[in-house]
Amino acid sequence: MVQSKDLETVSESITPFKQKLGAPLIKHPIRVLQINLGRRCNLTCTHCHVEAGPTRIEELSPEVCSQLIELIQKFPQIETVDLTGGAPEMNYGFKPIVESARASGKAVIVRSNLTIFFEPGYEDLPEYFATQQLRVVASLPCYLEENVDTMRGKGVYDDSIRAIQRLNQLGYGANPELQLDLVYNPAVPTTDSFSLTPNQQTLENSYKTYLSEHFGIAFNNLFTITNLPIGRTKFHLNHRHLHQPYLKFLESNYNANTVEHLMCRDQLSVDYLGNVYDCDFNQMENLSAKTPEGDNLTVSKLLEAGTLNQIEEIVTAPFCYGCTAGSGSSCGGSLL
Ligand code: SF4
Numbered sequence: 001m002v003q004s005k006d007l008e009t010v011s012e013s014i015t016p017f018k019q020k021l022g023a024p025l026i027k028h029p030i031r032v033l034q035i036n037l038g039r040r041c042n043l044t045c046t047h048c049h050v051e052a053g054p055t056r057i058e059e060l061s062p063e064v065c066s067q068l069i070e071l072i073q074k075f076p077q078i079e080t081v082d083l084t085g086g087a088p089e090m091n092y093g094f095k096p097i098v099e100s101a102r103a104s105g106k107a108v109i110v111r112s113n114l115t116i117f118f119e120p121g122y123e124d125l126p127e128y129f130a131t132q133q134l135r136v137v138a139s140l141p142c143y144l145e146e147n148v149d150t151m152r153g154k155g156v157y158d159d160s161i162r163a164i165q166r167l168n169q170l171g172y173g174a175n176p177e178l179q180l181d182l183v184y185n186p187a188v189p190t191t192d193s194f195s196l197t198p199n200q201q202t203l204e205n206s207y208k209t210y211l212s213e214h215f216g217i218a219f220n221n222l223f224t225i226t227n228l229p230i231g232r233t234k235f236h237l238n239h240r241h242l243h244q245p246y247l248k249f250l251e252s253n254y255n256a257n258t259v260e261h262l263m264c265r266d267q268l269s270v271d272y273l274g275n276v277y278d279c280d281f282n283q284m285e286n287l288s289a290k291t292p293e294g295d296n297l298t299v300s301k302l303l304e305a306g307t308l309n310q311i312e313e314i315v316t317a318p319f320c321y322g323c324t325a326g327s328g329s330s331c332g333g334s335l336l
């Protein structure tokens with residue numbers, strides 16, 4: 001059964017997220033524009049919630065790219081443009097969007113898998129990132145080689161370390177204008193002994209100590225991100241009959257203090273077709289953001305309306321429990 005603003009199809013044993021909230025999840029003024037440029041990626045990680053890979057061909061069209069550039073230039077309230085994918089660098093529109101956003105004075109985040117630096121044609125990316133002063137957010141799901149290579153593929157750890165060393169040489173992690181943040185993703189559960197993501201600050205300290213001692217690496221912040229049961233993660237959970245138990249576990253760790261800080265509050269997430277969502281997770285599950293009239297929102301409708309504030313209530317679903325469990329989770333890590 002699909003309710004108006006809350007997809008609740010999982011099970012009677014899971015409390016509908018909207019019911020748990022006790023009130024509609026209201027959108028705040030938009031500050032962040034996150035753009036998923038497409039599904040092309042040089043890796044195929046097991047935890048990938050967008051199911052990206054080298055054989056995927058979906059990417060931004062020139063028309064949507066122009067609309068996004070217009071949106072970025074037109075609305076000063078957009079403080080940050082957050083580029084993701086796939087590997088955003090491999091998808092059409094990456095550099096034009098970066099350059100128009102930077103020229104408009106926005107902060108730009110690139111969510112890079114780092115190994116892209118070693119693919120033919122992308123070797124100049126570290127210098128490009130530094131020249132444009134992009135904030136790099138890079139996935140390194142563990143500081144130990146075996147765990148990273150199991151999740152992301154053989155050799156990924158070595159390439160990631162070499163890439164971070166290259167960024168450090170350019171000033172990332174030391175120069176305040178060149179910020180490098182790493183992302184910790186837990187492994188997808190394989191038994192019902194679920195656990196919450198570790199304490200972010202404690203894990204950051206462990207990463208910093210280990211990576212500095214072994215490789216002389218420096219970075220700014222570590223973001224811990226909870227696995228949401230969508231995409232490949234949901235597939236793997238379903239395969240082991242763990243989807244329902246995992247949702248129940250997340251629900252049992254619901255923390256109402258996270259709600260005010262959820263990233264969907266002040267963010268728009270746009271796909272390569274120009275459709276608008278409340279967050280990247282809703283985008284992957286094809287849950288479009290709605291206007292108060294109930295219409296699906298698009299970038300062209302935002303341009304036509306002349307305002308970004310077209311959403312009253314955020315669309316929620318059972319997987320939202322992944323964002324509210326424990327200390328909470330977002331693309332910027334823990335919420336508390
Ligand atoms: S690098 Fe990122 S986008 Fe690419 S497959 Fe891995 S998780 Fe997905």
Ligand code: SF4
Binds near residue numbers: 262314321
């Ligand atoms: S998945 Fe998380 S960020 Fe997205 S709508 Fe639900 S609570 Fe908000």
